[in-house]
Each structure stands twice: as C-alpha cells, then as structure tokens.
Amino acid sequence: MTQTITVRGDAGSGIRFALGFGGVLAIVVGALVLLWPAKTAMVVTAIIAIYAIIAGIVYATGGIVSKTRGGWARVGLIVLGVLFIAAGIVAFANLSQTTAGLAVFLGILVGVMWIVEGITALSTLRDAASKGWSVLFAAFSIVAGIILLFAPAWGASTLWWLLGLSLLILGVINIVRAISYGRRTA
Numbered sequence: 790m791t792q793t794i795t796v797r798g799d800a801g802s803g804i805r806f807a808l809g810f811g812g813v814l815a816i817v818v819g820a821l822v823l824l825w826p827a828k829t830a831m832v833v834t835a836i837i838a839i840y841a842i843i844a845g846i847v848y849a850t851g852g853i854v855s856k857t858r859g860g861w862a863r864v865g866l867i868v869l870g871v872l873f874i875a876a877g878i879v880a881f882a883n884l885s886q887t888t889a890g891l892a893v894f895l896g897i898l899v900g901v902m903w904i905v906e907g908i909t910a911l912s913t914l915r916d917a918a919s920k921g922w923s924v925l926f927a928a929f930s931i932v933a934g935i936i937l938l939f940a941p942a943w944g945a946s947t948l949w950w951l952l953g954l955s956l957l958i959l960g961v962i963n964i965v966r967a968i969s970y971g972r973r974t975a
Contacts, residue, residue, distance in 0.1 A: 805970045812963030819956030826949055827888070834888040838880035845873030889942065892949075896941025899948065903934030 821829045849870025852863040880887040907930030910923050917923040937944035 805967045807967075808963050808970055809967035812960045812965075812967060815956045815960030815963060817960075819953045819958075819960055822949060822953030822956065826946070826953070829953075830892065830949065831884055831888045834880060834884060834891055837891070838877040838884075838887070841873045841877035841880065845870040845875075845877060848873060892945040893941045896937050896943075896945035896948075900934045900937030900941060900944065903930045903937065905934075907931035907934065 818829075847870070848866050852858075852866030852870060855863055855866070858866070907927040910917075910927035910930065914920055914923055914927075
C-alpha cells in the first residue's frame with residue numbers, strides 16, 4: 790500500500806519556486822544561446838565589461854579613501870582600478886572583437902585544461918581501478934584538447950552551443966522537478 794506524502798509550508802513552496810524559476814531562466818538563456826549565439830555571447834561580454842568597470846571603481850575608490858593601507862598598497866589599488874576601468878571601456882568600444890577574443894581565449898584555456906587532465910589521468914594510471922577506461926579518457930581528453938588548441942574559436946562555438954542545449958534540457962527538467970517537488974510515494 791502506498792500513500793502520498795506532500796511537503797507543505799513555506800519551505801516546500803520556496804523550493805518549488807526556486808526550481809521553477811531556475812528552470813524558466815535556464816530555458817530562456819538556453820534558447821537565447823541557441824537562437825542568437827553571437828548576440829548572446831556579446832551580452833555576456835558586455836556583462837563582463839560592466840563588472841570590470843564596477844570592480845575598477847571599487848579598487849580605485851579603495852585606494853583613494855583608505856586610511857589604514859600603506860602608500861604602495863593604495864597606489865596599487867588605484868592602478869589596478871584604472872586598469873580594470875580601461876579594460877571595461879576598451880571591451881565596450883570593441884564589443885564584437887572582445888567577444889571573439891574571449892571565445893578564442895576560452896577555447897585555448899579549455900584545450901590546455903583538457904590536455905593537462907589527460908596527462909594527469911595517465912600519470913595516475915597505476916592507482917586507477919580500471920586502467921582501460923582511464924587510458925580511453927586520457928586519450929580523448931588529450932586529443933580534444935589538441936583540437937581546441939588548433940581551432941579555439943570553433944571549439945568555443947561548439948561548447949557554446951552545447952551550453953545552450955544543456956540549459957534547455959536542464960531547464961525543462963527543473964520545471965518538472967518544481968511541479969512534482971514535495972510529492973513522494975512512501
């Protein structure tokens with residue numbers, strides 16, 4: 790015999806709302822990435838540029854108004870703030886080029902990380918319970934990393950599309966979780 794147990798109260802409705810809201814947000818962002826990948830990437834770059842400007846203002850202000858830091862620390866904060874602000878302004882002035890540069894940088898970064906991950910898997914092979922799977926993982930990781938190093942923009946574009954698709958799928962799953970949250974059979 791089964792009975793349905795329902796989570797009630799503020800905690801249950803709060804969790805359901807968070808799951809549902811997160812799911813809808815993931816679907817919207819995933820759809821934007823898939824429908825307008827370049828424009829969405831530019832928006833992400835603009836958000837990073839805004840962050841750089843705000844962080845620069847915070848650093849520079851901290852250097853200017855600080856009474857407890859030494860002179861060189863204050864100068865360092867001011868210089869760092871000016872550099873952050875300049876980077877944010879340059880990013881806004883050349884948004885499409887900055888987006889392309891960021892994509893290439895991320896492609897190279899992921900490529901290097903995958904190569905290092907593959908080498909690490911090989912270096913820990915003697916401790917692996919399943920050596921065959923570890924070698925297969927290492928080989929794929931190293932090859933994928935090398936491909937990304939030789940075609941970082943293409944790799945970043947592919948990863949961007951996979952991100953959009955993943956967000957769509959995970960968003961739908963989170964909405965289903967929100968609808969069914971708190972109902973379980975005992």
